[in-house]
Amino acid sequence: MKIHIINGPNLNILGKREPEIYGKSSFHEYLEELKENYQDVEISFFQSNIEGEIVSELQEADDNVDGIILNAAAYTHTSVAIADAIKAIETPVVEVHISNVFERESFRHYSFLSPVVVGTIGGFGLKSYALAIESFLE
Amino acid sequence: MKIHIINGPNLNILGKREPEIYGKSSFHEYLEELKENYQDVEISFFQSNIEGEIVSELQEADDNVDGIILNAAAYTHTSVAIADAIKAIETPVVEVHISNVFERESFRHYSFLSPVVVGTIGGFGLKSYALAIESFLE
Amino acid sequence: MKIHIINGPNLNILGKREPEIYGKSSFHEYLEELKENYQDVEISFFQSNIEGEIVSELQEADDNVDGIILNAAAYTHTSVAIADAIKAIETPVVEVHISNVFERESFRHYSFLSPVVVGTIGGFGLKSYALAIESFLE
Amino acid sequence: MKIHIINGPNLNILGKREPEIYGKSSFHEYLEELKENYQDVEISFFQSNIEGEIVSELQEADDNVDGIILNAAAYTHTSVAIADAIKAIETPVVEVHISNVFERESFRHYSFLSPVVVGTIGGFGLKSYALAIESFLE
Amino acid sequence: MKIHIINGPNLNILGKREPEIYGKSSFHEYLEELKENYQDVEISFFQSNIEGEIVSELQEADDNVDGIILNAAAYTHTSVAIADAIKAIETPVVEVHISNVFERESFRHYSFLSPVVVGTIGGFGLKSYALAIESFLE
Amino acid sequence: MKIHIINGPNLNILGKREPEIYGKSSFHEYLEELKENYQDVEISFFQSNIEGEIVSELQEADDNVDGIILNAAAYTHTSVAIADAIKAIETPVVEVHISNVFERESFRHYSFLSPVVVGTIGGFGLKSYALAIESFLE
Amino acid sequence: MKIHIINGPNLNILGKREPEIYGKSSFHEYLEELKENYQDVEISFFQSNIEGEIVSELQEADDNVDGIILNAAAYTHTSVAIADAIKAIETPVVEVHISNVFERESFRHYSFLSPVVVGTIGGFGLKSYALAIESFLE
Amino acid sequence: MKIHIINGPNLNILGKREPEIYGKSSFHEYLEELKENYQDVEISFFQSNIEGEIVSELQEADDNVDGIILNAAAYTHTSVAIADAIKAIETPVVEVHISNVFERESFRHYSFLSPVVVGTIGGFGLKSYALAIESFLE
Amino acid sequence: MKIHIINGPNLNILGKREPEIYGKSSFHEYLEELKENYQDVEISFFQSNIEGEIVSELQEADDNVDGIILNAAAYTHTSVAIADAIKAIETPVVEVHISNVFERESFRHYSFLSPVVVGTIGGFGLKSYALAIESFLE
Amino acid sequence: MKIHIINGPNLNILGKREPEIYGKSSFHEYLEELKENYQDVEISFFQSNIEGEIVSELQEADDNVDGIILNAAAYTHTSVAIADAIKAIETPVVEVHISNVFERESFRHYSFLSPVVVGTIGGFGLKSYALAIESFLE
Amino acid sequence: MKIHIINGPNLNILGKREPEIYGKSSFHEYLEELKENYQDVEISFFQSNIEGEIVSELQEADDNVDGIILNAAAYTHTSVAIADAIKAIETPVVEVHISNVFERESFRHYSFLSPVVVGTIGGFGLKSYALAIESFLE
Amino acid sequence: MKIHIINGPNLNILGKREPEIYGKSSFHEYLEELKENYQDVEISFFQSNIEGEIVSELQEADDNVDGIILNAAAYTHTSVAIADAIKAIETPVVEVHISNVFERESFRHYSFLSPVVVGTIGGFGLKSYALAIESFLE
Helix, strand or coil: CCCEECCCCCCCHHCCCCHHHHHHCHHHHHHHHHHHHHCCEEEEEEEEECHHHHHHHHHHCCCCEEEEEEHHHHHHCCHHHHHHHHHCCCCEEEECCCCHHHHHHHHHHHCCCHHHHCCEECCCCCCHHHHHHHHHHH | CCEEEEEEEHHHCCCCEEEHHHHCCCHHHHHHHHHHCCCCCCCEEEEEECCCHHHHHHHHHCCCEEEEEECCCHHHHHHHHHHHHHHCCCCCEEEEEEHHHHCCCHCCCCCCCHHHHEEEECCCCHHHHHHHHHHHCC | EEEEEEEEHHHHCCCCCCCCCCCCCCHHHHHHHHHHHHHCCCEEEEECCCCHHHHHHHHHCCCCCEEEEECHHHHHHCCCHHHHHHHCCCEEEEEEEEHHHHCCCHHHHEEEEECCCEEEEEECCCHHHHHHHHHHCC | EEEEEECCCCCHCCCCCHHHHHHHHHHHHHHHHHHHHCCCCEEEEEEEEEEEHHHHHHHHHHHCEEEEEEEEHHHHHHHHHHHHHHHHHHCCCEEEECCCCCCCCCHHHCCCCHHCCCCCEECCCHHHHHHHHHHHHH | CCCEEEECCCHHHHCCCCCHHCCCCHHHHHHHHHHHCCCEEEEEEEEHHHHHHHHHHHHHHCCCCCCEEEHHHHHHHHHHHHHHHHHCCCCEEEEEECCCCHHHHHHHHCCHHHHHHCCEEECCCCCCHHHHHHHHCC | CCEEEECCCCCCCCCCCHHHHHHCHHHHHHHHHHHCCCCEEEEEECCCCCCHHHHHHHHCCCCCCCCCEEEEEHHHHCCHHHHHHHHHHHEEEEEEECCHHHHHCCHHHCCCHHHHHHHEEECCCCCHHHHHHHHCCC | EEEEECCCCCHHHHHHHHHHHHHCCCCHHHHHHHHHHHHCCEEEEEEEEHHHHHHHHHHHHCCCCCCCCEEEEHHHCCHHHHHHHHHHHHCCCCECCCHHHHCCCHHCCCCCHHHHCEEEECCCCCCHHHHHHHHHCC | CEEEEEEECCHHHCCCCHHHCCCCHHHHHHHHHHHCCCCCCEEEEEEEEHHHHHHHHHHHCCCCEEEEEECCCHHCCCCCCHHHCCCCCCCCEEECCCCCCHHHHHHHCCCCHHHHHEEEEEEECCCHHHHHHHHCCC | CEEEEEEEHHHHCCCCCHHHHHCCCCCHHHHHHHHCCCCCEEEEECCCCHHHHHHHHHHHHHCCCCCEEEEEEHHHHHHHHHHHHHEEECCCEEEECCCCHCCCCCCCCHHHHHHCCCEEECCCCCHHHHHHHHHHHC | EEEEECCCHHHHHCCCCCCHCCCCCCCHHHHHHHHHHHCCCEEEEECCCHHHHHHHHHHCCCCCCCCEEECCHHHCCCCCHHHHHHCCCCCCEEECCCCCHHHHHHCCCCCCHHHHCCCEECCCCHHHHHHHHHHHHH | CCCEEECCCCCHHHCCCCCCCCCCCHHHHHHHHHHHHHCCEEEEEEEEEHHHHHHHHHHHCCCCCEEEECCCCHHHHHCHHHHHHHHHHCCEEEEEECHHHCCCHHHCCCCHHHHCEEEEEECCCHHHHHHHHHHHHH | CCEEEECCHHHHEEEEEHHHHHHHCHHHHHHHHHHHHCCCEEEEEEEECCHHHHHHHHHCCCCCEEEEEEHHHHHCCCHHHHHHHHHHHCCCCEEEEECHHHHCHHHCCCCHHHHHHCCCCCCCCCCHHCCCCCHHHC
């Protein structure tokens, strides 16, 4: 089973950015941990700060993987283009969030992506990614 | 580890109610499956159609379990009382939904509970409950 | 033909409550009159002030009657749970109101139930119940 | 007893228009049926696609009939002028709808007429008119 | 000086319609009084219940009169077409209302016409028309 | 007959302020003209830039004059206090505006005063005041 | 191929009305030009200022033409009745506008008709009609 | 004088729930103190987490007490049913809140009950109940 | 203990203003009664119709009294400046209202002051002031 | 005549994406067809999934082409930056849409681009592009 | 060069009011510092808690100074009268704020003044005034 | 002191774009002027039309400069991603605008960036950048 993780803007500086919300470890450290724990799963990874590159990555992943885990970060709340890409492809996408977005500013309560993904998992810190992998496994 | 599952209104007729959205198996059948799969976890269960009984159950569970999985169904979208109960207790609560509520009527997009729970998991069918148990285990 | 009437909160004190809006006779007096007028119809009756008990009653009535007449009173305007119960069952439900709710406070103009019932009848005083029975007969 | 039925725009092509919502029989066929069933009631009929003609018809009917059944169709949701006419006359008016307007587009959920009529009956197909006649008879 | 008065829907039954708001005299009685008081002014008059006929009347009056007094009644609050006609013609239009529309239902607080007329006069009963004539005279 | 004119903020610099909207003559010049034209009317005048002084002036005028003409200018759109003063006194108040406020910014479309005055006159330049005097005379 | 053009309110005075927005030529001049340019197309024409007459015209055209070009002008933004007529008939309807309605007042940004027509063409002056004919031809 | 105190959801765990907002003493401790301080008043007490039981309690108290002090907690902001019960009974009801609800989440700023009670007292901690008793005494 | 009462606009004509809402006695009569009843409390008093003078009075009272009772009347619903003054000072402020503002126009339902005062008391007529004094005493 | 077509996000996978809405042919196939049909027009083409690249392309095309046809897809509904670019350049821009956006989700009903383009054409499938070329030709 | 600084409500107690937001030094201390630093600029100063006095001060300053620095504090968010005064005068006005108003309550996000001033400077503490002087100097 | 200026979309064609709003000189000309005037400050510069590149630039500048001046142009009003980047870094950011955004379209009145920057400066033309430098210097 091949799973592709796509991270959106500012997640490249995880561990540096607002550590009281997002924790202190970088995503790359966590990725290694994930690969360790799910050795039967082929986990690939992409990050971009650019909305349109995430659109392109979703399109390209479509023929190559069994599932996509998407944390679109800020673009979750503003991007119709990413939502359209998810609808345009056939690979199932699971939306994850590190923090509980519903505790935060009201413009973070709406997700353009939630209506078009398979399911959403949020609030469990980096563990949200592991739960998303579980959702594909079970 | 003790985990208590609390189900809200109309989940007692799961399998009968709108099977194209909620699936055909009853929750009791699924509960047996869950207990089978997580034999190290002590899983208890409560269901009520009455908002105030869910409030009381959350209060009573507070001293007895390590985690609560709550699917408040329709009350998710209307109940300040259940949200207050979650804030009033110390046991962590995970919110689950069987269907992807964001695909459905707009009054199902707001959850009074999301801002006060640890995290939310929705859209994975009955598997959402298993993922919630995983969230407590990891 | 079996028809079940379900009344919501505060309708147990009809005749006492705001008589300039709801009239002076109690619902039980009227029920006798209805039974008299529709002797071929088996009319049963349930009232509760508790939202969740109305949910349960709708579920239980599902196998036993041919039609349900529901006056959910205040819960008309606030209850997603009762609307979900109506959708979950197969027995047709007709929504009735004694007063013309559209003449009253604006929060009484929205009904969570109207989109999921067969039809609505409102504003004819207690006669609204008789018209609902007619709707099943014709 | 004299009852006047007033139908609004597009009801002149009933049976042709969206038959999955409005059914296949024309209103004239149904009118004959109604007259048959209520031989003691003198039923007259008027239809117009023009808002202002409905206003005039309501004014003119005022001295001639005992009750008016009004299905203003699209004008239900946009016409202050028809609502003003209803308030200006003394003959009681009952609002009917063939379909359940609350299941449809949100701009059909508001009725300018509901606050000024005696009562509303909707969702029972053409039978809604028969129920309106019953409401005057009982 | 030629002044044309255009009255909208339901003003043809003035004196009959809600006399506690609109008074007991018909508009024709008042028109005679006006002509008496302003003998130097040539006052003509048109009434229609039909929005589009008011549009046509405004267009036709454009070449024939020095000023138009318009009481569009209910269409004040719903008609873009009448507002467009006012903008399309060159004759100055004064908007009048018999009652104080701001004391009444909130949908009567917005006027599509106010932004395109010369000025508005409202709340003075039938005297509002006399003041509008004065506004042209002075 | 005694009529008191009360002008609100920035009307003391009329003729200087935005002459393309308000014209070039000062209010004092116009006041002389008004007194000339209505020699049978005792016209008094008050202006203040302070909301609370307008409240006090309305209270004090209550026992001394037969009618009040109020141009509250900017306070029209923000002052509940002036509206309360109008309701608290018995002398009839007519609201006037020099410009057509409905052509301007949307925050000028709402008037706290309109629902509590006898009537409103707006858009006729300084002539609006003369029309208001006429409204008391006729 | 038969194409029917239906024009709404105030388009009968095109060339006179706000020429800076709508241009200086009348629609009849333009119609001749259109017929000249599309000699293979049988072009018929109807104009009314009355909403209900546009409803009737749409119904009547249904059996007689291959396509309808509708510029409902002001009724675009207020008429549910015309939208219902479009849905009720089978002939394809194309919505055209002379000006770019999105540059103008915000109440012109919503069209009740757009969701029920085949397509919309707006902003090209009278050329919008020619483009609509092209849309049927290609 | 007989006064009945009715407490809503989660007030049964007062002293445990969010002590930084609600204080550390349980309501029962405070009730004893109240009875001590107001020995001439017969103070009775009811608490429920169930909306419909509060409705029933209000109905039943109607014949038995001189005044009702109601802290409906979360139901303050969501219950039309409790508001209807208050309107249906004759005993005066005073609404109390322990915390200042206006400092908290915006969904706590609206009270369905405030428009139908005699008066409201909030923000004084448990002392709010004593002030409510004073309001009945004076 | 020193308590300062600050009254806002139009409360200087209490007893004259809308007596069906505010009662017939003037505030000065009531003030004497209050002083009589609370002889241990040094009660001072200030009234102004001017928002900014209430701001200044709050600032000046800050060093001289133990508590402030504020009935800002109309300014309750419009004044950020008074709210800022309350936040800027250290003396506790209690907000009182004579009438039940929640029964009245919707613009009276919002208070800029409620989020920054200690507590609010409203609806008990002039007795609201006595309850506010009690709130400081207990 | 030189015309530049700019396509936005996800239009690179046309024919693959939601074929029931967008059809089965790729844009490149259609482009060849267009060039065939309009041999006198020099048609160039650009596509990007990146909002800012569309901004840059609009700037660069400004000196090189006579007209721009823009289908900004999802960015239509979210991009102020593209609207600013259109305003900043002098080349006329026509907005096209393949589907009828007004039939779809409500967030697709608003276009930031419509107020700043020459005109809009939507709902005719790929034929919308041909109509846009016609609009430049005629 | 003459520059006049106008401060609004509660700025007279700067240094005392919420020092964690506004700092600990009084405005008079800072004014001395400013005069020291800009010896070539004639700096005058006015403060009032009364909206109408700020209106008057703006009018009076108009003939006497080269620029006005206005910190209207709370009136920024509520005063149409001050905005009208700024539009009525010819002297350029720069709006300053000590704190970053966009970090604070949402009612502080709207400024009636921003659309009518030359420019706005906010969030730099008392230094905002120095930057405003710089804006006049450069 | 090192200060980095980051400019957003369409600012690369300054001098060309809407010169009546933005002036006629290009930003590069102005940058030279700035460097001339502030020789003690090391001023660097970056411009991009791509939202995500501005996010990346903010992250990269974080370790290299003492202050950032950001004119995000159109992205000011739509970008949560840029706001998140500002929050994620430690270097202070000042928001500048050339024009007075509050005079323009309403969608330009909201800034996602204002709540997370140190301060904002807008409306002073290109001089806004100089004032921002001053804000770092003082």
